[in-house]
Amino acid sequence: MRDDDIATAMRALGHPVRLNILRILATQQQSPCCCSDVTVSLPLAQSTVSQHIKVLFDAGLIERKSRGTRNCYTIRHDRLADLGAAYTGLLAGLAGGPIKELEMDPV
Template identity: 35%
Template sequence: MATLPVTIEPTSADASCCNPASGGVIDDGTAQDLAKVFKALGDPARVKLLSLIAASPEGELCACDLTEPVGLSQPTVSHHMKLLVEAGLVSREQRGRWAYYSPTTGPLVDAAKSLTAR
């Protein structure tokens, strides 16, 4: 017994589910910038480092104060801090032998707004 091909016509509800997103979608450049911010926060050590800096009463922390709280070596902390600086989440100021880090809230706030304010 042969089967006949069946054609199913889309209903109006089916047609609306296939409409591509248009308004409010971020462009490729913005997506790359946002991914850099979120990737920087994709590691628990970097989240903790950012938290330590943001919680500092002075509004900044010396690199020498970052190794013990996260239990990582100085070179590893430096690597994590470099990624946070590149993502724009902290600023770095060299003072003699030591680097001092301050939080910058703009990139994180902007990243959240870019994905939620539609």
């Protein structure tokens, strides 16, 4: 995962409303969840929710499936796990300190 992708995903998660959208998608995981389903659970206009969904979608954190007149969104758990792994890797790199190159090439 490149730094740009990590940053994009982090920024997508960097808004409380979008965290809640993920939770809403998780809650209604059984039946497919569309934009209007999310909107009724939030004190925001439909256009605003659609915009937040787009941010999550562009960051690759949710998936879109066209079902009739609605677009159903589901969480991409694989991508969220990837981000978690990338974050763990980042922390490991930060903990190492300046002796990092010795660890990578032990002859």
